[in-house]
Amino acid sequence: MTVASEKTIFFHAFEIDSLDERTEYVRKACKNNTQLLAAVSALLRENDREVNPIDRPVAAEMLPTMMSGELTDPRFSPGAMVGPYQLMERIGEGGFGWVFVAQQQSPVQRRAALKIIKPGMESREVIARFEAERQAIALMDHPNIARVFDAGVTETAQPYFVMELVRGVPLTDFCNSNRLSISERLQLFVTICHAVQHAHQKGIIHRDLKPSNILVTLQDGRPLAKVIDFGVAKAIGQSLTVKTIYTRFTSMVGTPAYMSPEQAAMSTDDVDTRSDIYSLGVLLYELLTGSTPFAPDRLQTAGFDELRRIIREEEPPRPSTRLSTLNSEESRTSDVERLGPPTTPSTAMKRDLDWIVMKALHKDRNRRYSTAGALAEDILRFLQDQPVEARPPSSWYRFTTFARRNKVAISTFSLVAIALILGTATSLWQAREAIRERDEKELALAEAREAEVAANAARSELENFNDRLNSTTVLLAAGRANADAQRWPDAYEAYSEATQVLPKSFLVWLERGGLNAKLGRWESSANDFVKAVEIGFPIEQAELNGVPQILLYAGRSDAYETLLQELRQSDTEVPFAVSARGQLVGSLSPNRAAELADQMEQMLSKTFDSDASSGPLNKRQRYAKIYYGVNLYVAGLAHLKAGDYQQALHRLKETNHANWFGRGIAKPLIAIAHHRMGNADDAVQSFEESQVFLDRMLDESIERSKGSPSMPWIDWIEFLIHHREASIVVKGHTPAADPRFQQLQVFADAAIDG
Incomplete structure (x- = not known):
């Protein structure tokens, strides 16, 4: 036997999951050749080894986890807890991560898939990419994509995230085992495109994208596809599934049989969304023919450079050609036999489906479908007998598709046309026909040119938007990471670049405004928040916290009033104090303030109810317990605005004993309450305490060379607003200009200048 025979038997056996069936196949294939049997068995044993040098890059040997030789960790054994999740079993493993089936214990009980970085792999680069990918995946919300439920960090600072546990079978296995027809396969494929x-x-x-990453199950008797493992290779540099053979080779990311030419070129910076269009084309090819465009056996036996050449240069046969040229052995084993009646695949594919598949598989990505949605729309046109x-788009082709849908009308028209032609003189008919054809060709040519210009413009605009969206996602993730590490210049630069790349996105302005506020750059922060308000953003955004206060403090009254109207009409799920504080910081009618005071008192009462209750807390109760200190403060402010000065004093004084970051900011409000009650001496004393608090915060900030105190910036801004108001009410004049504020501004601007 030759080496080629050993490889052929090995690769066939490699695809058999059952150990008994694999052993029986190898024994029969090798017949009585004991030397060949021993060679193939040795290859299979090497492949089954848990530490396989072929499946691991050389560089990985230098990493801490690999050096220690520890393949497991008792902290992540079955039964261990990761946050509220109990690990059941490990179902996937890669060079940098593990995947577990986990049982969520609270607040609800359910099973999910938990992904976590292996202990010892927590390098800065790996964690940064893991966090950025977790943020990106969490943005998705689609019924055909596995959802993200939760995310967190273990006690040993290892990030993880929890996803929907998908119970299904690979796409091709489901279609074949259920004998789906071409129409049913295409309808299922359209949902994947979406x-x-x-x-x-x-x-x-x-x-x-490949069949094992698209699991299909039945829901209410209908097939439901779920796309899994989004962006794993991008997140941590390699796939968590052992079936992605080439994912771990340098920067060549993906599975060879489904890999686009640009991926095979090993230039990851140049790979965009059209690479997934190519992979979708391979999936469609396999669904229709039972085989990938290039035979897996050939790709597996080819050398690395030959593999890349095949993917980048060779043109695969059309699906109809592949079906018509199957030899007798392939015909007996091909998945095409499982297609349900009555449609014959080769007949249905000879025209439209051939064009659709080959367009998606074009080597030049500029000639492929510009989006997955465009591919889905073309398949729907085929299913509806419309021109693809x-x-x-030749005139004859459009006519044939129109004729299939309007057979009666076309037949009637043909009979009438024949009668007219026979009754007309031959010479006159020829002259008129020549003129008509000339005019139609000129018109069709002009329309075709206009359509081409419009299509090119639309494609260019869409490609540009996709590029800018991808860049903005990366820049925002970089800005957040740098801000968490207090690398202020780098964070500001990333956010600023994001505002230039995608200036019509409210999120880029909201995030940069938050950074400016954190540093004490109040005017710059207000300018950014005004842009976000002008663009418009969902009122339930948690980042709304502090935005109304900054707008009011900086004198942006128009933007503040716009935001205030939306706050009054919202039923937000963020902590209620966020909405109430935004309304109470400005002018408010006593009736509206009384309503807010009642709602805050109800929220405070739920805190005590939750302490006495042994059952799980609802969302409002959890918020009330977490934000108890700030809720006391907001309740006191609401009572003050409503005219209930006695209750206001009670709640505001309580804040000085609560455990919260803004302790002390209620002092000017206490002075105002005393003044309104006629307690002049107490009002003056409380205002002096507020002045002492202000001096201490300013001196500490100057000593730390910071643009604002160490308390949350929203609390500091509200204190400054209310201290100014207390000075006017109690002292009868605005506070004198303090040069220390200018010094803080210098520190704030210096923070982003490096």
Whole structure:
């Protein structure tokens, strides 16, 4: 036997999951050749080894986890707890991460898939990419994409995130075992295209679409596809599934049989969403023919450079050609036999489906479908007997598709036309026909040119938007990471670049405004928040905290009033104090203030109810317990605005004993309450305490060379607003100009200048 025979038997056996069936196949294939049997068995044993040098990059040997030789960790054994999740079993493993089936214990009980970085792999680069990918995946919300439930960090600072546990079978296995017809396969494939389109709109490229990453199950008797493992290769540099053979080779990311030419070129910076379009084309090819465009056996036996050449240069046969050229042995084993009647695959594919598949598989990505949605729309046109966009729109082709849908009308028209032609003189008919054809050709040519210009413009605009969206997602993730590490210049630069790349996104302005506020750059922060308000953003955004206060403090009254109107009409799920504080900091009617005071008192009462209750807390109760100190403060402010000065004093004084970051900011409000009650001496004393608190905060900030005190910036801004108001009410004049504020501004600006 030759080495080629050993490889052929090995690769066939490699695809058999059952150990008994694999052993029986090898024994029969090797017949009585004991030497060949021993060689193939040795290859299979090496492949089954848990530490396999072929599946691991050389560089990985230098990493701490690999050096220690520890393949397991007792902290992550079955039964261990990761946050509220109990690990059941490990179902996947890669060079840098583990995947577990986990049982969520609270607040609800359910099973999910938990992904976590292996102990010892927590390098800065790996964690940064893991965090950025977790943020990107969390943006997706589509019924055909596995959802993200939760995310967190273990007690040993290892990030993890929890996803929907998908119970299903790979796409091709489901279609074959259920004998789905071509129409049923195409309808299922359209839902997958929509899922990929949704991911692309969120700035996420899958880069490893294949049947094992698309699981299908039955829901209410109908097939439901779920796309899994989005962006794993992008997140941590390699896939968590052992079946992605080439994911771990340098920067060549993906599975060879489904890899686009640009991925094979090993230039990851140049890979965009159209790479996933190619992979979708391979999936469609396999669904229709039972085989990938390039035979897996050939790709597995080819050398590395030959593999890349095949993917980048060779043109695969059309699906109809592949079906018509199957030899007798392939015909007996091909998955095509499982297609349900009555449609014959080769007949249905000879025209439209051939064009659709080959357009998606074009080597030049500029000639492929520009989006996954465009691919889905063309398949729907085929299913509805409409002209597809994947072939030249000739007049005859449009006529034939129109005729199939309007047979009666076409037949009637043909009979009438024949009668007219026979009754017309031959010479006159020829002259008129020549003129008509000339005019139609000129008109069709002009329309075709206009359509081409419009299509090119639309494609260019869409490609530009996708590029800008991808860049903005990366820049925002970089800005957050740098801000968490207090690398202020780098964070500001990343956010500023994001505002230039995607200036019409409210999120870029909201995030940069938050950074400016954190540093004490109040005017710059207000300018950014005004831009976000002008663009418009969902009122339930948690980042709304502090925005109304900054706008009011900086004198942006128009933007503040716009935001205030939306706050009054919202039923937000963020902590109620966020909405109430935004309304109470400005002018408010006593009736509205009384309503807010009642609602805050109800929230405070729920805190005590939750302490006495042994059952799980609802969302409002959890918020009330977490924000108890600030809720006392907001309740006191609401009572003060409503005219209930006695209750206001009670709640505001309580804040000085509560455990919260803004302790002390209620002092000017206490002075105002005393003044309104006629307690002049107490009002003056409370205002002096407020002045002492202000002096201490300013001196500490100057000593630390910071633009604002160490308390949350929203608390500091509200204190400054209310201290100014207390000075006017109690002292009868505005506070004198304090040069220390200018010094803080210098520190704030210096923070982003490096």
